[in-house]
Amino acid sequence: MSKAHERLSQVQSHLASSEADIPLGRESILSKSPNDIVITCALRTPFTKGGKGGLKDTPAADLLVHALKSLLARSKLDPSLVEDIAVGSVLPPGGGATEFRAAALVAGFPESTAVKSLNRQCSSGLQACADIANAIRSGMIDIGIGSGVESMSSQYGPGAVTEFSDLLESDPEAKNCKVPMGVLSEQMAKDRSISRKDQDSFAASSYQKALKAQKEGKFDEEIAPLHNVKFVDMKTDEEKVITVDKDDGIRDGITAESLGRIKPAFAKDGSIHAGNASQITDGAAAVLLMKRSTAERLGQNVVGKFVSSSIVGVKPLLMGIGPWKAIPVALEKAGISKDEVDVFEINEAFASQCLWCVRELRLDEKKVNPNGGAIALGHPLGCTGARQVATLFNELGRTGKRIGVTSMCVGTGMGMAAVFVKE
């Protein structure tokens, strides 16, 4: 834009917002400003089953290399312009800081691109995006990448949590932080009377939606396929080289009835089982963020913008209610109501907690996870938050809708949410 054009649009902006009444709610977040934090590319690897899927022999850092490389290829951005990469990851020892920095170098970023790893459990991927957005907003950096990665095949297990000290053990609420997710969710389902039947039908619908979406090719746009992946066949021990271009956790023929036959996993009289909880999965996702003015200067294609985010705490034993508390806070910061949101991507850690949050917030179930969620696709812990951003924009774009919210519960009792606008 020439200087005269910029000055003219500045005067126009002074008048535009005066002419009509000052927009409230939806209209106000749909407007465009040069200072908006925008997303110009968001993608993910296929999600494959932990321990047996196509990516089981690919280390987390390699998955990250692939996601970052694909992001550069799709956005055609000069890698030297990226100032920071935040990587959400939950399980790697040392947070993954060393291997993720190395991964960025392999992916083609110069040494001037900084890398950090971060861990806010299941919301790490979203936290990475929010951290980058906030760093851009504050002027610390101009361009950054929020990403998430998890190889649950190689790193899931008891080693991820340090033994609690006597001091921590002595505090009853602190001690609750290490109660396993399945156990506490089972208790919560019981306390909040979320029936096995409702959980199973919610889970079955996740599978059915995901299957339909996969068959219709709806995930193709957000997925960056991997070629030449090393894979050891479990039956023959033979090492093969394969291509992974599809999520493999999505199963055909799942119904509420078929799920109803599975034995509960955490208590004899329980309601939670492998079929109505999120899957153990490998995957990576990455989101490219910058100011709108920067995107326009570089000719980047704006996919949408980051509007607001929220982080809240809840009781450790009720970590599943996190989205219920976090979503209204993010909406309030954005100045909109839940009815103005077109699509919600809420992580399905367990059918029980996700369903409870949707009901308690009185969300329109049709707007929630329209292409299925973690029950069908899987939940690579640190990656999920960034994956949801890619899935959300993909869905909003395809349906011509505008406002989306992502949210998830966070182990140890937290919730996170963020509001995005598709453009």
Added chain:
Amino acid sequence: MLEYRTQGFNGYAVKYSPFLDSRIAVASSQHFGLVGNGRLYVLGLTPKGIIAEKWFDTQDSLFDLAWSETHENQVLVAAGDGSVKLFDIGIDEFPVQSWKEHMREVFAVHWNLVSKDTFCSSSWDGTIRVWNPTRPTSLLTLPIHSCTYSASFSPHSPSLLSSVSSDSHFRLFDLRTPASASNHLALTIPIHSAQAPTQISATQPSGPAGQFPPNEALTHDWNKYRSSIVATAGVDRLIRTFDIRAPGQGPLVILPGHDYAVRRVSWSPHLSDTLLSASYDMTCRIWTDGSAKAEPPHAGSEGFGGEQGRELGRMCRHTEFVCGVDWCLFGSEGWVASTGWDERLCVWDVREFMGP
């Protein structure tokens, strides 16, 4: 009402000389400040009307000006090419000094009224710079990270400096504090925050916390009598006053009335409760913030700011956006000057336009 036509140039700012009651300067630009040259007029009020004593042409548009507080013949201008220039009326054509550090259009210049040895400028590049007229480079850069339309030294303290910007925030800098990570930033007030006494804590981050969404703030001014009171205004058409001693309280007074964005506000140098504003709605309006207790609020004030502040009168003679207003410091207390996109400077007495 007296008039001068700034033919071919659209007015952006006007200031009375602090030394001579008959001298006014106007900063103006060709083609509405979008492209073309700028012109600084130095005008004399004479018995024969307003005459141009001098003018200076610049390569790019001019958006603001400030008279030197130390030298009666010197005027600063804020230029569209990012430069700040100092002109001397005794020297033809060229500026006596030009500082080019801002990366984008400079929208405000303001001379330190107390120490008189520094001035500040603010720019679209999201910074404020503090200068000494005898030095070739700036003394200090204060980052705002958002287009800063207005910056001003406090008329009460040589080290207090404030700004409003397109991110809807008022910022106060105290240059006595160490230049730590906060860059002298002493206080930030979200202008759109709700009015007291709703519970908004001072620590609450910005965001649409109150009933108003954020909007670009275009202008602000320090009250000349009450050292902690500032007025702000901008795109949402509302004029607000704040007490910087109680930043968490929200605005003291909200003055609605303008139909379009407010481009400039200026407190009276004579009356502590009186404000003048200029707006894209082509009017200048005179307001009281209701703080002068001697004068009880009129009944039936049509809800202008509730019981407190209200509009006292308006001047509708401009035929285009009004961008600049200033009060005459001398003589009787109502004389003001205004300028705008209709290529005119108007000199008038606010008392002519106030209701009975």
